[in-house]
Amino acid sequence: MTTGTLAGAESRRRSWRAALAERGVDTVLLLLIPAVAVIAMLFLYPYVYGLMISLQPLEGGSAFANYESFFSDPYLRETIWYTLRLALPAAVVSVAFAFPLAYRMRRAFRGRTLIIGLFVLPMTFGSVLLAAGMTQIFAPNGWINLSLDAIGLPRGSFLYNYTGTFIALLLSTVPFSFLLLVGMFAAVDRRIEDAAATLGAGPAARFWHVLFPLMVPGLMTALTLAIVEAFAVFPSAVLIGQPDNATHVMSIPLYQAAQQRFDYGNASAIAVVMTVVELVVLGVLFGIRSRLYAGPSASGKG
Amino acid sequence: MRVAESNLTATTHSFRELRLRGVSRSFGKAIALKELDLTLYAGEFVALLGPSGCGKSTALNCLAGLLPLTGGEIWKDEQRIDTLPPERRGFGMVFQSYALFPHLTIQRNVEFGLRMRGVRLVQRRSRAAEALRTVKLADHAHKRPAELSGGQQQRVAIARALAIEPDIILMDEPLSNLDASLRVELRTEIKRLHQSLGLSTLYVTHDQEEALSLADRVVILRDGRVEQSGPPATVYSRPASPYVAAFMGYRNLFTARATAAAGPGDTVSVHRDGYVFQATAVAGVQAGAEVTLAIRPDEVTVGEGGANQITLATEVVEFMGREIQVQGRMRDGQVLLLRTGSDVVPGDSVPVRLPRERLLAFGQVDG
Amino acid sequence: MRVAESNLTATTHSFRELRLRGVSRSFGKAIALKELDLTLYAGEFVALLGPSGCGKSTALNCLAGLLPLTGGEIWKDEQRIDTLPPERRGFGMVFQSYALFPHLTIQRNVEFGLRMRGVRLVQRRSRAAEALRTVKLADHAHKRPAELSGGQQQRVAIARALAIEPDIILMDEPLSNLDASLRVELRTEIKRLHQSLGLSTLYVTHDQEEALSLADRVVILRDGRVEQSGPPATVYSRPASPYVAAFMGYRNLFTARATAAAGPGDTVSVHRDGYVFQATAVAGVQAGAEVTLAIRPDEVTVGEGGANQITLATEVVEFMGREIQVQGRMRDGQVLLLRTGSDVVPGDSVPVRLPRERLLAFGQVDG
Amino acid sequence: MSRTISRLGKLTFTSVITWSAAACFILVLVSLFASVVLEAFSTEWRGGWWPAGFTVDWFAEAWHAGVGDALVTTVQAAVAVVVIALSVGVPAGYALARRSFPGKSVVVLLLLLPVMLPPLTYAVQLTALLYRIGLGGSLAGVIIANLVPTVPLVVLITIPFVQRISPEIENAARVFGANTFRLLVRVLAPLLRPGIFAAAMLVMVRMLGSFELTFFVANQQSQTLVVTLYGAAADPAGPPPPLIAAMAVFYMGLAVVLLIAGLRYVNPADAVTARRI
Amino acid sequence: APTRGGGEDTTAPEKPAQPITLTVLDGGGDLATNKLLIENFVKARPELVASVRYETASAPDTVGKLKAQQAAGAVDIGLLLGGTDVLGGAIEQKIVRQLLPSLSAHLPDLNSLQDDGRRQLQTMAQGYGVECVYTPSGPVLAFDPAKTSAPRTPQALLEWAKANPGKFSYAQPANSGSGRTFLMSLPYLLGDSNPADPVGGWAKTWAYLKELGRYVSSYPASSTILAKQFGDGSLGLIPTIVAHDVSNRQNGTWSPATQVALFDNQAWVADAHYMMVPNGVSPQTLYVVLELMKWVLRHDQQVLTYSQGVLTTAIAGTSVDQADAAGKEFVAKWGRKDFYPAAFANGVIKPPLAPSDQLKAFDMWSREVGSRAGG
Numbered sequence A: 001m002t003t004g005t006l007a008g009a010e011s012r013r014r015s016w017r018a019a020l021a022e023r024g025v026d027t028v029l030l031l032l033i034p035a036v037a038v039i040a041m042l043f044l045y046p047y048v049y050g051l052m053i054s055l056q057p058l059e060g061g062s063a064f065a066n067y068e069s070f071f072s073d074p075y076l077r078e079t080i081w082y083t084l085r086l087a088l089p090a091a092v093v094s095v096a097f098a099f100p101l102a103y104r105m106r107r108a109f110r111g112r113t114l115i116i117g118l119f120v121l122p123m124t125f126g127s128v129l130l131a132a133g134m135t136q137i138f139a140p141n142g143w144i145n146l147s148l149d150a151i152g153l154p155r156g157s158f159l160y161n162y163t164g165t166f167i168a169l170l171l172s173t174v175p176f177s178f179l180l181l182v183g184m185f186a187a188v189d190r191r192i193e194d195a196a197a198t199l200g201a202g203p204a205a206r207f208w209h210v211l212f213p214l215m216v217p218g219l220m221t222a223l224t225l226a227i228v229e230a231f232a233v234f235p236s237a238v239l240i241g242q243p244d245n246a247t248h249v250m251s252i253p254l255y256q257a258a259q260q261r262f263d264y265g266n267a268s269a270i271a272v273v274m275t276v277v278e279l280v281v282l283g284v285l286f287g288i289r290s291r292l293y294a295g296p297s298a299s300g301k302g
Numbered sequence B, C: 001m002r003v004a005e006s007n008l009t010a011t012t013h014s015f016r017e018l019r020l021r022g023v024s025r026s027f028g029k030a031i032a033l034k035e036l037d038l039t040l041y042a043g044e045f046v047a048l049l050g051p052s053g054c055g056k057s058t059a060l061n062c063l064a065g066l067l068p069l070t071g072g073e074i075w076k077d078e079q080r081i082d083t084l085p086p087e088r089r090g091f092g093m094v095f096q097s098y099a100l101f102p103h104l105t106i107q108r109n110v111e112f113g114l115r116m117r118g119v120r121l122v123q124r125r126s127r128a129a130e131a132l133r134t135v136k137l138a139d140h141a142h143k144r145p146a147e148l149s150g151g152q153q154q155r156v157a158i159a160r161a162l163a164i165e166p167d168i169i170l171m172d173e174p175l176s177n178l179d180a181s182l183r184v185e186l187r188t189e190i191k192r193l194h195q196s197l198g199l200s201t202l203y204v205t206h207d208q209e210e211a212l213s214l215a216d217r218v219v220i221l222r223d224g225r226v227e228q229s230g231p232p233a234t235v236y237s238r239p240a241s242p243y244v245a246a247f248m249g250y251r252n253l254f255t256a257r258a259t260a261a262a263g264p265g266d267t268v269s270v271h272r273d274g275y276v277f278q279a280t281a282v283a284g285v286q287a288g289a290e291v292t293l294a295i296r297p298d299e300v301t302v303g304e305g306g307a308n309q310i311t312l313a314t315e316v317v318e319f320m321g322r323e324i325q326v327q328g329r330m331r332d333g334q335v336l337l338l339r340t341g342s343d344v345v346p347g348d349s350v351p352v353r354l355p356r357e358r359l360l361a362f363g364q365v366d367g
Numbered sequence D: 001m002s003r004t005i006s007r008l009g010k011l012t013f014t015s016v017i018t019w020s021a022a023a024c025f026i027l028v029l030v031s032l033f034a035s036v037v038l039e040a041f042s043t044e045w046r047g048g049w050w051p052a053g054f055t056v057d058w059f060a061e062a063w064h065a066g067v068g069d070a071l072v073t074t075v076q077a078a079v080a081v082v083v084i085a086l087s088v089g090v091p092a093g094y095a096l097a098r099r100s101f102p103g104k105s106v107v108v109l110l111l112l113l114p115v116m117l118p119p120l121t122y123a124v125q126l127t128a129l130l131y132r133i134g135l136g137g138s139l140a141g142v143i144i145a146n147l148v149p150t151v152p153l154v155v156l157i158t159i160p161f162v163q164r165i166s167p168e169i170e171n172a173a174r175v176f177g178a179n180t181f182r183l184l185v186r187v188l189a190p191l192l193r194p195g196i197f198a199a200a201m202l203v204m205v206r207m208l209g210s211f212e213l214t215f216f217v218a219n220q221q222s223q224t225l226v227v228t229l230y231g232a233a234a235d236p237a238g239p240p241p242p243l244i245a246a247m248a249v250f251y252m253g254l255a256v257v258l259l260i261a262g263l264r265y266v267n268p269a270d271a272v273t274a275r276r277i
Numbered sequence E: 001a002p003t004r005g006g007g008e009d010t011t012a013p014e015k016p017a018q019p020i021t022l023t024v025l026d027g028g029g030d031l032a033t034n035k036l037l038i039e040n041f042v043k044a045r046p047e048l049v050a051s052v053r054y055e056t057a058s059a060p061d062t063v064g065k066l067k068a069q070q071a072a073g074a075v076d077i078g079l080l081l082g083g084t085d086v087l088g089g090a091i092e093q094k095i096v097r098q099l100l101p102s103l104s105a106h107l108p109d110l111n112s113l114q115d116d117g118r119r120q121l122q123t124m125a126q127g128y129g130v131e132c133v134y135t136p137s138g139p140v141l142a143f144d145p146a147k148t149s150a151p152r153t154p155q156a157l158l159e160w161a162k163a164n165p166g167k168f169s170y171a172q173p174a175n176s177g178s179g180r181t182f183l184m185s186l187p188y189l190l191g192d193s194n195p196a197d198p199v200g201g202w203a204k205t206w207a208y209l210k211e212l213g214r215y216v217s218s219y220p221a222s223s224t225i226l227a228k229q230f231g232d233g234s235l236g237l238i239p240t241i242v243a244h245d246v247s248n249r250q251n252g253t254w255s256p257a258t259q260v261a262l263f264d265n266q267a268w269v270a271d272a273h274y275m276m277v278p279n280g281v282s283p284q285t286l287y288v289v290l291e292l293m294k295w296v297l298r299h300d301q302q303v304l305t306y307s308q309g310v311l312t313t314a315i316a317g318t319s320v321d322q323a324d325a326a327g328k329e330f331v332a333k334w335g336r337k338d339f340y341p342a343a344f345a346n347g348v349i350k351p352p353l354a355p356s357d358q359l360k361a362f363d364m365w366s367r368e369v370g371s372r373a374g375g
Ligand SMILES: Nc1ncnc2c1ncn2[C@@H]1O[C@H](COP(=O)(O)OP(=O)(O)OP(=O)(O)O)[C@@H](O)[C@H]1O
Pocket: B146, B147, B148, B149, B150, B151, B152, B177, C027, C030, C031, C032, C050, C051, C052, C053, C054, C055, C056, C057, C058, C059, C096
């Protein structure tokens, strides 16, 4: 009798577990715990604290005063636009730039590791270093302009404007996208491409019809990270951009609030706005991604 | 295959012959193809046979342009094609590993080649649908490869290659994962398409029956070289070497000594284990030379009477469907396999006969 | 398989039986397994047969714990194991897709399971080496899977599963990519290991000969359900339904009408095309009911004399090795296949006999 | 190999564009790198092709400013952060790639937020938290604080790489007795190598470059190179550019050494699923 | 006992029984001048200090760091150094202790040490800090005498900029000492209605800067970048401050031939840096820090700072003549002996804006001037 009920309970528990497993809830999810714990403990509290103080304006007034002041001031409001017009093209261009190159890294050729190393090199520059180096070589009589002179091209103005920040952003996001995509390309089964070739697909068609769709998840991740990186653009916007004007990105009033006025509430409010804008952008991306293929890049036997 | 009213209308072929000339391919130090010479005539159905790892897939891959040659040339009539990229060779190919596009539905997998050829949507749809019907997968058109069973995936690979109706189609064990009845059906279908479309087909298989029933010519590979090439009946009944014989199901291979010299096709006397056998010499045999005798289990007949009679001590009896397979030993311990419909039990002593015309004697054992 | 001196020492098994009880598995709306009941007794060799896509691999995957069940239970004696994770079930498995570890050498692929079991290096090495010798890949131990041919990869998959010497081994078409002679060799090897290690084996194959020669019991699946289960000889000679018959090589299936009722195993008179046949009823047949007649091509004998005599107009003749396969038509157009050693040419009119004991009559056609 | 070369040799329109873009990029990079190194060795450099004179004094000065200790701390902290972030992040990325479960989007969002927010917005509170639990000023504190932005990065990068891997291989590992841990270590980790490398690189960069978090949490003993560098750069009298360059050369040197070491062991372009026949 | 979150700290100093380890956080680059004095203190008073740890960072980061430590009630910093920006942030965030008048007994009599200019800036500290660096800061105009001569009035400067578009610029005031000094000096130069009120009283200044901005191609983000651009010739004329004039020539960023000039009716903006004590330090640390402050303000110590790059000391009544040999040499080599002593006596010396007003000015500058660079 007792064993019967025990067995019944046991089997109920099991079927319950099976039902959960079917929905994806099983022991594998335990792997999430350390990461979620780290973030929950170390990030959530500070972040929620920031959220709370963003609703407690220093000057008093309504709880949303910090947000109201942001959106009612065109100079601040426009930072959204300045950020987007810097971050989005930079992210897209860096991924678009890294993609064909990463594609070419699939073939083994002499010097491949060198090229990979060179491309990843800027990851080792900090943003300050990057800015310092850029002010050196892009200066009106720096190497770049001297070279342009030497080959008879007109000098360019690469510093303290949109272009400068854009270049700096590229220098920091391209290597990363490149590294990510090189790895993703390597995971694509070559036989699939071979199959496409025998079916009459030339290099371009193979690329667009086979490789590209298989690369989409990696591309999206690269784009996401590039956007995140570009949104946080601060040192390069200030150091080689035009921080009050063409590169007046959201992080600038944020830093000013936090670092000059020590108005952490206001800074948090701007951070929240920035996060929301970013989430909208990423939401669109993820929305697109969820419609595309994300699965193994090989099929069949072996 | 002989057909009552030939439906082989004189299809016009875009080429006359495809020639591999001394094609070699090595992987590092390992040599997969060793100066392979092989010709595929337009409209011909050639079966490529050989043991696992002998270079069959390598040969197809070289032909399709997926592996660069380390030596030799490939010619299509007067055009040298081994330098063309795969997409410009226009061969259809069924990969041993299927190599389906994991991100495309079955429908689109099959349509892929047509799309590359710029075939219009409507026509593409209908040809893909037809190819899928041929392999009995019309119901699965909307699935992705990962949602199919192994055999279903294999059939998609076939449909994909057939849909483009290429001049030359290369198939690498296309039916290996299918059950017997489906295999027979598709075999027939492939043969039909081969004939109606005038395809030239190079077909790798390890299924001897498939090779024999489909092919106009059978090519046996050995370590990256052609060991024998000829019509199925010839290869089957007159293997050129013990190697081919072993491959053609001559599972009883044992040595004996010739008592006299004999020319090819002649009857030769050999002795072993106290018995004297009359065998058919495949090539010239010298007196006193060691020869290899070969006979298929199903050619060994049970019962007394006639020449080449020996007695076997049976050991293992296996059920094989219509017949049983019996493993027995000669007096000197040599194992012999035979198939029979009669009832034999392990431990029996059974008299068997090795028909002279089916007992082949190979002189000069190589390899 | 009957063996002269049984080398089947009474191996002690760690369990008595493995039971699948009403096991179901669906993918979305598609049902792959429908309340499957199946028992594997310790030490038994069960062959799972069925057409492509009928759920064989799904069944193995469920058993191994790789797919959660949508219904039913799996018991190992008194222990319910369907909730155990795969790594705790201790089964060996040969995947239909091989699923070799691409980053490991062959050697380490084969060692993998042993390593997971904490087997010491020296022992691991020797067991892996032995398993590789068994599948004739000792020379390739240092290669990566990508450097092997299809058949070689398949053999690695077998070696990997054998190396861990599991209680229960699940094999999903393990020999499909091997040539005939290697297949026979490995078949023997698998059987030997099965016996010497006392493995319980569930073996998916589409090769009827393999199933019949290896298995203690054959299970035929149909749409995720067991259609028939029994010893090879029974399933072969007494298929339970036209479906099984078709699967067992009864390629001639045609309808006729019973003239009188008959019980199972009785002789029943049927008529078609003006002929009257005597057939063996597999299940009860009612008078006047439509029956399906089934006969294998190789049971149809050429020649005059005896009952069940008909004349065929031959159409296609195919070379099959020892015999030829002839496709002919009865007067009403029904196609019949037969195999014969005699010389038949297309266009002949050939008298054939359908032996009563081999001509099966199934009443009540389902599906 | 010969195929590779023949393909590479073929100049198509797109390949010309790609390679020349790459060449420009590399040219800019290398000159950037070179200019910083050159500047660090220069007595003065006021524009033009070449500095006025050369000296190694700036390196000595940089060393006196505490670069030596900071180097050691940086290596310790960077290695620890990379190791911890990978061992925490990769399993989580695996779980997110392989399972879809109720509430997954919440977890994803939670993991996305820390990468999206500038550290400044939570640095003060996070630091206070660490001081409160007694980790302020310690190397452990520095390491822990740097996990916040880096763990999510690892997770994000891992996801697409896991999706690339056929589940059948995983199945095989499980059937042959690998539990989840061993599956991760013995099978997935090697297959994910390029992804892990990419993640490690990014973590390293974030770690080496993350100023606020490290500065707030560190004290003089536990400060990293970048904090020392910022400290020097914060001199309102305007630090001499060559000194900054010299410190930067230390910083780059360290990063380049780590990069080369990484590339020695992992070639991100090396596929485990090579062409098969 | 440490107090949390910036409540009033009333700890009384207490002489330590054992020498302590003192941590100094420098948010204003003040160690450059004061480190020597601190080291001397350690040597002189080993019974109080065993060792000193130095940390440096930019002004905003120092405030953030201290705030975090205080939020957790675990302050390990004993002495905070910084300019008016650090001071302002520290007062506003309530992270430093008010030293005067409550602890005046433990400090020297500042009135006797400081003259008017110094006292004005000491007053700005509201008792939260003790001045340790003082200088009339700027603006001075830097130029290359070989290429141009310096304008002597704001109007002439405008003309110069118009004649040489893109060749004049100044660093963003929010991020640079030189930029803000120029900005804060202009209302005096132009005669604005209320130089202390950037919002209401700077009409002429804003109009002037907007006009000037039409000929400026971009405003560099920091004095360092500005200096670099001037050094490499991209810019021909820049407003700078005394300290930068010295350091840039000294480290080779500028050619030694560079000259500086004053406006005719020069309005110096003074600059000062302060020693501060965070809330929540232990009584022993407090004692040591107060002793240190006394030490630093000693006449014999202050004259040593000439060798560390200053031209004016934190206390009145010192001169280069009293400096040691190194100090004399330094001033002789870089200090424009013939120019600065006279220049400091020229024109008026004004205190900078209060920190909160500075922020308002910076914000207005960003909106009105910075956002229109080059246009
Ligand atoms: N992941 C999946 N999603 C949807 N359908 C699936 C999936 N896996 C299998 N199926 C379907 O389930 C059925 C059974 O598949 P299973 O792989 O078990 O067949 P099988 O008997 O092994 O066939 P084969 O002999 O071809 O390997 C097939 O029709 C297949 O299309």
